[in-house]
Amino acid sequence: MVAENENNDNMINEEMEVEDPFCLESSPLKLTFEDITSAAYKIKDGVIKTACTKSHLSGLVNMELYLKKDFVQYTGSFKERGACYALMMLSDEHKRNGVISASLGNHAQALCYHGKRLGVPVTVVMPTVAPIIKIEACRNFGATVIVKGINMKESKHIALKLSKEKDIMYINGYDHPHIMAGQGTVGLEILEDVPDADAIVVPVGGGGLLAGVSLAVKTLKKDCKIIGVESDRCRVFTKAMEHGSPITVDGKSTLADGLAVPKVGCNAFATAAGLVDKMIVVTEEWISMAILRLVEAEKCVVEGAGAIGLAAVLSGTLDEFAGKKVVLLLCGGNIDTSILGRCLDRGLAIDGRLVKFHSTLSDRPGGIAELCRILATIGVCVKDIIHERAWLSDDVFSVRVKVVCETRDLRHARLLQEVISKNYSSSVFGDIPLPKIL
Numbered sequence: 001m002v003a004e005n006e007n008n009d010n011m012i013n014e015e016m017e018v019e020d021p022f023c024l025e026s027s028p029l030k031l032t033f034e035d036i037t038s039a040a041y042k043i044k045d046g047v048i049k050t051a052c053t054k055s056h057l058s059g060l061v062n063m064e065l066y067l068k069k070d071f072v073q074y075t076g077s078f079k080e081r082g083a084c085y086a087l088m089m090l091s092d093e094h095k096r097n098g099v100i101s102a103s104l105g106n107h108a109q110a111l112c113y114h115g116k117r118l119g120v121p122v123t124v125v126m127p128t129v130a131p132i133i134k135i136e137a138c139r140n141f142g143a144t145v146i147v148k149g150i151n152m153k154e155s156k157h158i159a160l161k162l163s164k165e166k167d168i169m170y171i172n173g174y175d176h177p178h179i180m181a182g183q184g185t186v187g188l189e190i191l192e193d194v195p196d197a198d199a200i201v202v203p204v205g206g207g208g209l210l211a212g213v214s215l216a217v218k219t220l221k222k223d224c225k226i227i228g229v230e231s232d233r234c235r236v237f238t239k240a241m242e243h244g245s246p247i248t249v250d251g252k253s254t255l256a257d258g259l260a261v262p263k264v265g266c267n268a269f270a271t272a273a274g275l276v277d278k279m280i281v282v283t284e285e286w287i288s289m290a291i292l293r294l295v296e297a298e299k300c301v302v303e304g305a306g307a308i309g310l311a312a313v314l315s316g317t318l319d320e321f322a323g324k325k326v327v328l329l330l331c332g333g334n335i336d337t338s339i340l341g342r343c344l345d346r347g348l349a350i351d352g353r354l355v356k357f358h359s360t361l362s363d364r365p366g367g368i369a370e371l372c373r374i375l376a377t378i379g380v381c382v383k384d385i386i387h388e389r390a391w392l393s394d395d396v397f398s399v400r401v402k403v404v405c406e407t408r409d410l411r412h413a414r415l416l417q418e419v420i421s422k423n424y425s426s427s428v429f430g431d432i433p434l435p436k437i438l
Contacts, residue, residue, distance in 0.1 A: 023172050042084075053069070066194050077258075099115070100125070102124070102149075104134070106134075123144040180268060190217070199318070207236075211269075214226040233260075234260045286314055292347030293314065356429070
C-alpha cells in the first residue's frame with residue numbers, strides 16, 4: 001500500500017511539472033486591444049451577437065440596469081467566443097492534430113461545438129464531479145471525452161500530460177491569450193448597445209472574461225467603471241489583488257460553480273489588475289435571490305455565475321451607482337435542473353415567501369383543521385405539513401407539526417409569525433431568519 005501511494009504521488013508530481021507554454025507565471029502575456037478587434041472580426045459569423053436590453057428590475061434597484069444576455073449562445077455561455085477564436089487561430093498542423101482542454105462544462109461544450117463546426121478534433125478531460133448532462137453534450141458534439149480527476153486541478157494535470165504525450169495543443173479555458181481576446185468581444189458589443197454605460201459588472205473566476213472586457217471597455221471609454229464580482233466562497237481574484245500576484249485559494253462549493261477555480265490565470269491577472277475599479281464578493285443567499293429575480297422578472301434562466309452580477313446589485317454593494325446606467329453580464333445559462341429548483345426555493349425563503357415553522361397543537365379531532373383555518377384567514381397557503389408524535393415531551397394528546405407554507409412577501413410572513421405565535425405558544429420559526437423589512 002505504501003509503494004502504491006508513492007507511485008501515485010510520483011505520477012501527480014510528474015503531471016504537475018507539465019507546463020502550459022501559453023500560461024507561464026514567469027512571463028505572463030498581456031492582451032492587446034488589437035487582439036480583441038481581430039477576434040471580433042473573425043468570430044462574427046460563428047457566434048451570436050447577443051442582445052443587451054434594459055431590465056424590468058431597474059425600478060426595484062433604483063438604477064438603469066441593462067442585461068447582456070450571452071447565455072443565449074448555442075451552448076449556453078459566453079465561452080463560445082474564446083473557443084471559436086482560439087480554434088480559428090490554430091495553424092494547419094494543429095488543426096489536423098486537434099486540441100485538448102480540461103473543463104467542468106461550459107468551456108468544454110464551447111470547444112467541442114466549435115471543433116465540430118470547424119472540423120478540428122477536440123479532446124476534453126472532465127472531472128468526475130462534472131454534470132452528466134454536460135458530459136453527454138460534449139460527446140454528442142463528437143468530441144473525445146475523458147472523465148478523470150476528482151477536481152479541476154487533477155483534470156488539468158491529466159490534460160496537460162496528454163497534450164505533451166500526443167503533441168496536441170492545450171487550450172486553457174480562461175487564460176489562453178486567444179480565449180481572453182474572444183471573451184473581450186463582449187465588451188465591444190456592450191458599448192455598441194449602451195455607449196454611455198457608467199459601469200459594467202463582470203463575473204470573475206479565472207479572470208479571462210474580466211481581462212478581455214476591461215481592456216476593450218477601458219480602451220474605448222476610460223470613465224466607464226469595471227466592477228468584478230466573485231462568490232465569497234471562492235475569492236481568487238480578490239486574493240490575487242491583495243497578494244499582488246495570482247495565488248492558490250482553497251475555495252468551497254458554490255452556486256456560481258462556473259467561477260470556482262483555485263487560481264486566477266497569470267495572463268488574465270497581468271491584463272486586468274490595473275483596469276479593474278472595484279472587486280465585490282457576494283454570499284450564496286444573494287446569488288439564490290438573483291436567480292429567482294431573473295426567472296420572475298426577466299424570464300431568464302441563468303446559472304449562478306451568470307446571476308452573480310445582479311446578486312451584487314441586490315445586496316446593496318453597488319448603491320453608489322444609483323440613477324446611473326449599469327450593465328450586467330448574464331454570462332451563462334447551464335444550470336442543472338435540480339440545482340435550479342433548490343435555488344428558487346432558497347430565494348423564496350430568503351424573500352419571505354416560503355416559510356417553515358414548528359408548532360405543538362392538540363392531537364384530538366379538529367386540531368389540524370383549526371391550524372389550517374387560522375392560516376386560511378390570513379391568506380397563507382400550506383405547501384407541506386408533517387406530523388411528529390413519538391419525540392415529544394408534551395402530553396400524549398399533543399402532536400408536533402412542521403409546516404411549510406407560501407406567503408406573499410416579508411410583511412405577510414411577519415404577520416404569519418405573529419398570528420401563529422399568538423395562538424401556539426410553542427411555535428418555532430425557520431432555519432433562515434427573516435430579514436428586516438426595508
